[in-house]
Amino acid sequence: KDAPSGGSNNSAGGKKMTIALLPKSKGNQYFATVEKGARAAATELGADLLYDGPTNTDPAKQNEIVEGWVNYGVTVIAAACENKEGISAALKAAQDKGIKVVTYDSDTTTDARSFFVNQATAEGIGNTLMDEAARLTGEEGDFAIITATLTASNMNEWRKHIEARLKEKYPKMKLVDTKPCDDQKDKAQQEATNLLSAYPNLKCLMAICSPAVPGAAEAVKQAGKAGAVKVLGLGLPSENKAYVKDGVTQSVILWKVEDLGYLTIKAAAAVAAGSLKAGAAEFDAGKIGKMEIQGDNVLLGKPFIFNKENIDGFDF
């Protein structure tokens, strides 16, 4: 039951390391891509990878899965937290049993994990989105947000930062409405259609969940407002390539998702093996290079902005 000893990078010596990877939800291309990167890293390390999560975003289910893993006896857990406080106790309980914990994608409370593999902070995402929207609209005019559900906590976090940034820097811009799309492209498209006509002065649609970006773009395209109303959001290049090339969608903001999965597993294994300790300034993540560490955050690098010029270079 004690923390397994031999969890180093070689599987030959000692017990095989078991790494558990928790997505916010399954059946979602974003996390499927994370898993892809993670599996590559696990194979490289010769470690077992468990991948499980709620089928729909559900903090209660996340807790249950973590508690199940504690009982299963995994070496280290890497979690993307749907809800900061909701899961922290379960993660702390895992730590008490000698299981190492790192987080990725979205963090929990700092005492419930050793490192956070940070692809971008909530503040960073919020600011980037807001700044990009301001750039596209010339810092003035109405805009609206399309989110997944009104209870999705990381999106609510981003919205908070977006609104803070808006207040602080862009007095001539106005957030007129925020609509949920239930994580469905079609619903996002309908909401966007209504927003476009209900707010004739709308200059920009900001879609902060991935199916909403193509949904909003399709609505703008069908309304014949391509270019006149800017579309930006957080999404995957593959889902948005056509719209970006047609000039409907201006910017898609994201990080290299597969690298996030890869880095997370590498870091988790290193934490478990004891080779990554508090105070380190740098982490060698193998094929994707050396990553900077700030405090207890392992940084993947700044979020990318995909646009017409560079989108062809990405295939996820």
Added chain:
Amino acid sequence: MRALKEVSFDLHAGEVHALLGENGAGKSTLIKVITGAHQPDGGRITVGGVEVSQLTPARARALGIACIYQQPALFPDLSVAENIALRLEKTSAWQRVRWAEIARRARELLQRIGAEIDPATEVRELSMPEQQLVEIACALGAGARIVIMDEPTASLTQKEQHLLFAVVRELRAQGVGVIYISHRLEEIFALADRVTVLRDGESVGTNPVAAINEASLIRMMVGREVSAIYPPAESAPGEVVLALCGVGCAAGGVRDVSLEVRAGEIMGLAGLVGAGRTELARILFGITPADSGEIILHGRRVAVASPRIAVAAGIAYVPEDRRRHGVILEMPIAANMTMAIHPRLFPGAWLRFGAERALALDYIRELAVKTFGPEAPGGSLSGGNQQKVALARWLATQPKLLILDEPTQGVDVGAKGEIHKIIRRLAKDGLAVLMISSDLPEVLGMSDRIAVMRGGTIAAMLPGHSDAHTVMAAALGQPGKAAA
């Protein structure tokens, strides 16, 4: 359980063949086999000399077999015309429905049996007897070679019965074979050419009606002697138990009913179909509470707003439709019998299984219910035994006023005599009985007084020894004759 053993039975064209037997003898089951509703385990069925196997309702219809089931098999949400059409049309799924034609034919058929029913009404709005009339119209319109009638007169009054008899005779004249099931022996003698008696799922014998009399028929049915004579009245009426002053309920079509029933008295309630007798009973039992007038029990006015209040006040009601209202078919006999006395038998809401079983066994014995035991579900019993269970439930409440709605409808002679004796005994013990019945001999034979209803109100109050003619005249609204 095996409902039918070896039954051999033949039907000629142009004859009325009566099928007779005690409750549970297997008459309805035999009918269901003939119409393809149930599959037989063995044996052969031939129609017009051709053997048929794998009979389904659709094939039976194609062969020219039409049936009026004991329980109306109608669609309450559809109109009368549509109901008739569904039974009569060849059912090719992609055929168009010809609405005008359907309505016309329905009107025609209903007129032929003298039923005043608008073909456009939904069947749910019809009373039981009216539904029975629609069933008869269906069978009539089918142009069938074989028409089966399972207790068609059970809920009809004399006027409709006569119309029905005319229809049956007309069918016979057209060369149609009619199988006619009834517990009323006089009907059989009036109508049938031959009669087959079933007992315990076996045929006891087939005879021409001319060669047989009532006593021998009864002997064949029950295998013993039974007197078909009504037990004599033994009690002298006491104080007034129930008094009604101008009671009415607009929704039920009942108005201004005034009536007194005394302890130890059997008050017969006669009337034609739709005269409002069942509605009156439903008012007294709080199912459709009265909206005018006063109900006075033992000198105290009671507002009977729900069956619960009625039960608490000492009113018991054995309803007309026993399968829907009288017993819960899926529940054990014991649970059925104790259902109305929960507060008394189970103080503090705690079930006492021993007490329940004992009580059920008492009543099973007392009323001679034919069953495997108190745990058997109510649905496993035949109609007459179900009626005894329904009666037991209400006797267990030790009521002051017992309302019986068609207490012997569909009950065989043996059981009928037993039920009559029970009713008499209850009256003797001081119970006030209000007995609704469409069986005129029963009303005449059992009642101390007879109230005749017409158009939702009391049309006449007659003494118990009145003759049938007077009662009918009052029910039909011919005051001159009634007075005579």
Added chain:
Amino acid sequence: MGKYFRELSVAAALVLLLVVLAGIAPAFFELQPLLSRLTAQTPALIVAVGMTLVIICRQIDISVGSQFGVCAVVAGLLAAAGLPLSVVLLASMAAGAAMGALNGWLVAGLGLPSIVVTLATMVTWQEALRLFQQGKFINLPAGVQWFGLAQQRGQLTLIATAVVLLTCAAWAMKNLAAGRHVYAVGTDAEAARLAGINPRGITLGVFILLGALAGLAATLNIVQSPQVDPKAGGGLELKAIAAAVVGGVAVNGGRGNLWGVFVGLLLLATINPALTYLHVEAYWEKAIQGLVILLAVVADGIRSRKGGAK
């Protein structure tokens, strides 16, 4: 009037809502968004038609959203493989019909309760699809959107398809023997059997029809954009059931009218955009939807009580 009270009162509520919108937010009636909104409802309308038949037959199918998702992915994959749209449509409808047949067999053949059967198949198809597709979008080739027509033409084609289908179904339910048989089976299956109708066949039939319609709806959905979202169809069953219920279809079978369902769907589909146009914040949406359903049935309840007391 009395017979169509429910349909008319729902229509009145819809008209009232539209009048309010016309007064406060005339932009609601701009052609393009209006057309888009109607187009977006065509899949729901087609599924609601099938659902209505199932409910009239005294059954229910809560797996239809999952069926829709499976059909959408089948259609999407075939279309992405470059097959002609007619083949795509047939395959999608066949897939739907097969899933409907499974439901129908379990319900009609084995006599299992439909709410439970379809609860089980809903979960099963949904999870199977998740395992298979992992949420990945399917990108469609250029000629698929709007059947290769211009946008407005395509939208009108879709709307026309749905309305024609609705009209045919409504006519058939009233005037074809098969339609009346559905009502008869829904009212009393045993009586229907005795009347020579095959209740099992009818029940199986409505489930297969609903499945096939889900396939049709899925195909009509994928042509509305250049990508297929495998999560499409989530919540569709509730939408179709709510439309039927608000439109006056009795959940215990035997009664209902497709035009009522049409109006019910329009009312429900108007509320959500109306909130946007009236600048009501989004978090009121669910509460208001629930309230509308409750009001519709409460009005019905009060009316039938009054009717009963008359």
Added chain:
Amino acid sequence: MSQPAPFFKTLLARPEAVLLFVLVAELVFFSAVGRNFNTADNFANIVRHSAEIGLLALVMMPIILTGGIDLSVGSLLGLCAVLFGVFTHEWHIATPLAAALTLVVGAAAGGLNGGLITGLRLPPLIVTLGTFSLFRGLAEAITKGTMTYKDFSPAFLALGHERALGLPYQGWLFIAIAVAISVLVHRTTFGRSFQAIGFSPEGARYAGLPVQRRIATTYVLAGFVAALAALVFTARLRQARADAGSGYELQAITAVVLGGTSIFGGVGTVGGTVLGVACVAVLTTGLKLIPAIALQGIGSELGSLLTGALLIFALAGGVLAKSLAARRARRQSLAKPQPQPIT
């Protein structure tokens, strides 16, 4: 008189017996194949993770027994969780009082369902479909979707995390409610009337039973226990949010039906429901402890998928067994005695 049937035959004829068999098979299988399945911690997990759904299933059972259904319990759980947060955090009511208040609100919300269903004679499926949206919508409106209540008192949180005699607190709560409901359904006239109503509401009315009051009782009870489940849920997750309990209604219905309660009403036992809850909980937890499945990353999907399949097989198996039994009975019926009046 009826012959006492052979013990095993009667046992196998009951759906509960089949479920018990399935449960034992699951336990044996997962003990053999699963990793760390047979541990106290794992059983504590199973209990904690299924307590709320179990509670909802327990009160769904009497409702389904009367022939009704309640789709709103999951949403009501969410609303009650949020209200509890409002009471403690915004109105600053002491935790015990806030909990009591939440229970009252839950019962009242159940009363709304019951009132509409019985007062206006509306079909439960529709009424609770409406309140399913309404309750969730109110929870979202109160929190504007975003508000999360956290930092509850440690004494309250113990409800979700501590154990007594090895069993988590919510396990004891579940047992208490299960016993209470079982007594109510199987040992009192309430249960008797639920059953009668389920078989035939009209028949029950003609027997003088207070049909509408009894039906309303089941919904009020459901509301009350849904609020209780909300408290347990909040204590377990240490927070209250508007999305609490999403989808729980269907899982509760699944457990009840799996437990042998007829969706048409009248037939069912509380013991069966408990077994139904246990079968699903053990199955979904056990699957994730099988290394081969965990490594494939398909634990959650497979759990749901198999639950669906189990439901179908349990129902279909019941039907097939019944028809086989009927066929055998028909063959033997010649030998059986006919019913006689008991003298």
